[in-house]
Amino acid sequence: EDQVTQSPEALRLQEGESSSLNCSYTVSGLRGLFWYRQDPGKGPEFLFTLYSAGEEKEKERLKATLTKKESFLHITAPKPEDSATYLCAAPIRGSGNTPLVFGKGTRLSVIA
Amino acid sequence: EPEVTQTPSHQVTQMGQEVILRCVPISNHLYFYWYRQILGQKVEFLVSFYNNEISEKSEIFDDQFSVERPDGSNFTLKIRSTKLEDSAMYFCASSWDRPSDYSNQPQHFGDGTRLSIL
Numbered sequence: 001e002d003q004v005t006q007s008p009e010a011l012r013l014q015e016g017e018s019s020s021l022n023c024s025y026t027v028s029g030l031r032g033l034f035w036y037r038q039d040p041g042k043g044p045e046f047l048f049t050l051y052s053a054g055e056e057k058e059k060e061r062l063k064a065t066l067t068k069k070e071s072f073l074h075i076t077a078p079k080p081e082d083s084a085t086y087l088c089a090a091p092i093r094g095s096g097n098t099p100l101v102f103g104k105g106t107r108l109s110v111i112a
Numbered sequence: 113e114p115e116v117t118q119t120p121s122h123q124v125t126q127m128g129q130e131v132i133l134r135c136v137p138i139s140n141h142l143y144f145y146w147y148r149q150i151l152g153q154k155v156e157f158l159v160s161f162y163n164n165e166i167s168e169k170s171e172i173f174d175d176q177f178s179v180e181r182p183d184g185s186n187f188t189l190k191i192r193s194t195k196l197e198d199s200a201m202y203f204c205a206s207s208w209d210r211p212s213d214y215s216n217q218p219q220h221f222g223d224g225t226r227l228s229i230l
Contacts, residue, residue, distance in 0.1 A: 034218055043116075043203050043221035044155065087155065099145065099157040099168055100219060 003027050004090050006103035013110050016077045021106045023088030024070040033071050034100065035064050036087040044087055078110045114138045116222035118204050124228045125194055133189045133225045135204030144187045145205040145219060146179065148172070155203065161187065191227075199229045 007022045025033065032051055036044035048057040050066035057064045061082060063074045073086055085107045089100040117136045125131050137144050146158040159169045161179055176192045187206075191198055205219040 032218075036221075041223075041226075043118075043223045046218045046220055049218050089155075092157070099160055099170070100147075100155075101157070102155040104154050 003092075003101045004088055004103040006086075006088050006106050008106060009104065010107045011109070013075075013078055013108070015079055015110055015112050018074070018076045018078070020075070021073040021086055021108070022070060023073070023103055025088075025090045027090045027092070027101070032091055033066055034089045035071070035073055036089065038085045038087055038105065044089075047086075075108070078108075080110045080112050083108055083110045116204055116206055116220055118202075118222035118225050120225060121223070122226045122228070124230065127196055127229050128193050131191050131194055131227065133191075133202050133204075133227070135187045135189075135222060136185050137187055137204065137206030138220055139185070141206035141208050141220075143167075143207045143217075143219075144181070145207075146189045147203045147205060147221075148200040149203065149224075150200045158189070158202075194227075194229045196229050199227060201226050 003026050005024050011019060013019055032049050034049055035047040037047055038044045048064040050057060050064055050071060053066055053068045055066050061076050061078060065072050071088060075082060085105040087105045088103045091098040092101050116138055119134045123131055144161040147155050148158055149155045157170050159173045159179055160167045164181060178190045180188050201224040203221050203224045205221045207217045207219045
């Protein structure tokens with residue numbers, strides 16, 4: 001059973017059309033939920049860490065939120081340069097610096 | 113901003129040959145990782161390394177794989193006898209250690225080595 005599940009697999013938006021990406025997880029005793037951006041042929045680029053339910057983090061047009069079972073990445077008024085695959089990852093176990101398990105990602109395309 | 117660097121960016125090797133992938137983690141980080149991503153699939157954990165020894169490894173990391181930190185800056189992944197199914201992007205990552213806090217620190221990734229086995 002997948003520990004981290006992302007939806008949708010792909011999302012196509014018009015420039016300026018806001019939307020949300022979902023990440024649900026089943027890791028117990030979660031100590032950190034991570035969002036990354038991955039461009040084609042590149043490594044995952046760290047965006048956010050969320051540690052507790054109710055926490056929110058923002059960066060430019062992106063806002064990440066966390067509940068007890070899922071996280072959302074909200075994209076407000078996206079631009080074509082926001083096109084990328086967005087990855088969600090959770091530690092395999094609760095405590096300190098453990099390996100990450102990744103979701104399959106949401107491939108976002110923003111059309112001008 | 114400090115970053116993880118990996119070399120080479122692309123490695124082409126004949127099946128059965130040995131390859132060494134190299135990484136320079138961020139300088140004040142203490143935890144090091146290798147992950148791989150087969151084309152079109154998830155990023156998968158291979159091995160983690162702390163205090164000059166392997167701290168954890170996945171089922172993928174079998175006897176043909178090894179890791180080493182030969183000096184204070186480099187971190188290497190060796191594949192002893194490559195197979196066709198080893199073709200993938202290999203990512204190195206590093207994270208900061210904060211022992212007084214059990215929260216997980218973000219792992220920072222390099223841009224990977226694309227390994228192609230012929």
